[in-house]
Amino acid sequence: MGRERRGRRVRATVAVAVALSLxxxxxxxxxxxxxxxxxxxxxxxAIPPFxxxxxxxxxIKYGFVSAGAAVIGIPEIAxxxxxxxxxxxxxxxxNAFFSVFFPVRDxxxxxxxxxxxxxxxxxxxxxxxxxxxxxLVIFDHDRHVAIYxxxxxxxxxxxxxxxxxxxxxxxxxxxxxxDLEVGTSVYxxxxxxxxxxxxxxxxxxxxxxxxxAGTFDCLVVEPVxxxxxxxxxxxxxxxxxxxxxxxxxxxxxxxxxxxxxSAVLTTLETAHAAPRGS
Numbered sequence: 001m002g003r004e005r006r007g008r009r010v011r012a013t014v015a016v017a018v019a020l021s022l023x024x025x026x027x028x029x030x031x032x033x034x035x036x037x038x039x040x041x042x043x044x045x046a047i048p049p050f051x052x053x054x055x056x057x058x059x060i061k062y063g064f065v066s067a068g069a070a071v072i073g074i075p076e077i078a079x080x081x082x083x084x085x086x087x088x089x090x091x092x093x094x095n096a097f098f099s100v101f102f103p104v105r106d107x108x109x110x111x112x113x114x115x116x117x118x119x120x121x122x123x124x125x126x127x128x129x130x131x132x133x134x135x136l137v138i139f140d141h142d143r144h145v146a147i148y149x150x151x152x153x154x155x156x157x158x159x160x161x162x163x164x165x166x167x168x169x170x171x172x173x174x175x176x177x178x179d180l181e182v183g184t185s186v187y188x189x190x191x192x193x194x195x196x197x198x199x200x201x202x203x204x205x206x207x208x209x210x211x212x213a214g215t216f217d218c219l220v221v222e223p224v225x226x227x228x229x230x231x232x233x234x235x236x237x238x239x240x241x242x243x244x245x246x247x248x249x250x251x252x253x254x255x256x257x258x259x260x261x262s263a264v265l266t267t268l269e270t271a272h273a274a275p276r277g278s
Contacts, residue, residue, distance in 0.1 A: 038117050039115065039117060040177045041177055049270075050074060054073055054074050054268075054269060055073035055267075055268065056265060057069065058071075058252075058266060061261070062098070062260075063260065068098055068104060069266075070091065070092040070263055071090070072172075074086050080111040080120045081120050081121070083115075083120055087110075087111055088110040088170060089107070090109075091107050092105075092106040102128070104127065104129075106125065107123075108169050109121075109123045109124075109169075116164075117177070118141055119166050120138075120139055121138055122139070123135065123136045136148070139167075141163075144160065145160060146161040162191060163189065165189045167191065168190065168192055171188050175241075175247070176241070176247035176248075180241075180247075182203050182204070185201060185202045185203065187201070199224070201221050201222070202221060203219060206218065206243060211250050211264050211265045211266070213265040216243075216250050217242070217244075218250060219243050221238070221241060222239075223237055236255045237253070237254045238252070240252070248268060250265040251263070
């Protein structure tokens with residue numbers, strides 16, 4: 001049992017290291033390179049406001065206490081199941097102080113078809129305290145099935161897949177191409193935990209927020225989560241997106257069982273000129 005736990009820890013550490021190296025290597029390339037016209041919401045062809053080289057760095061806070069950092073970015077265009085995909089990577093790690101009480105090392109990856117903007121593969125590795133989880137899902141849009149690969153002698157499990165389904169990470173990018181109007185909701189087909197559901201995103205209002213990366217006029221949206229998100233815990237989530245054509249997330253707040261967790265943008269490199277901040 002001890003050897004198995006050590007093995008899991010080693011694999012988690014390797015996963016974090018690989019993801020971080022991908023993020024670092026990707027940003028040696030020109031910001032916004034490899035952006036191609038894609039099939040956007042409503043069937044219209046558009047160039048996404050994100051691309052290779054985009055990198056968002058957040059400070060993670062538990063209440064008022066700094067708990068760690070997270071980086072979300074697109075380090076490369078990767079070939080996956082015969083398609084060119086935006087390789088979206090999210091890495092979250094607790095800092096040295098917080099790790100004494102509750103160590104966190106989470107890596108989430110999404111492969112988003114660069115032309116059709118649908119998920120091709122999703123993988124999530126969570127290490128939070130004593131909790132461990134590893135999920136891998138192949139999105140087979142031709143057969144309309146999600147494939148959950150078996151381990152060892154287990155057979156792959158196939159479940160129905162909704163048309164044009166996204167995963168929870170790619171949805172954060174896809175919503176940036178959707179027209180958002182205060183007082184309305186938009187819906188994005190989602191697949192997670194062997195279930196299909198329309199992810200409702202409520203557009204609550206407009207606010208100006210101050211974060212270390214600057215001051216931004218934002219739209220405030222609330223995804224209605226039916227499953228756990230990028231991290232283990234379920235809970236209400238609000239996201240502040242810049243109120244321009246880039247829709248960059250600059251602040252995220254989530255209520256958990258005790259208190260709240262927030263992600264505050266500290267630095268950004270975007271596929272366009274940076275959103276106007278001060």
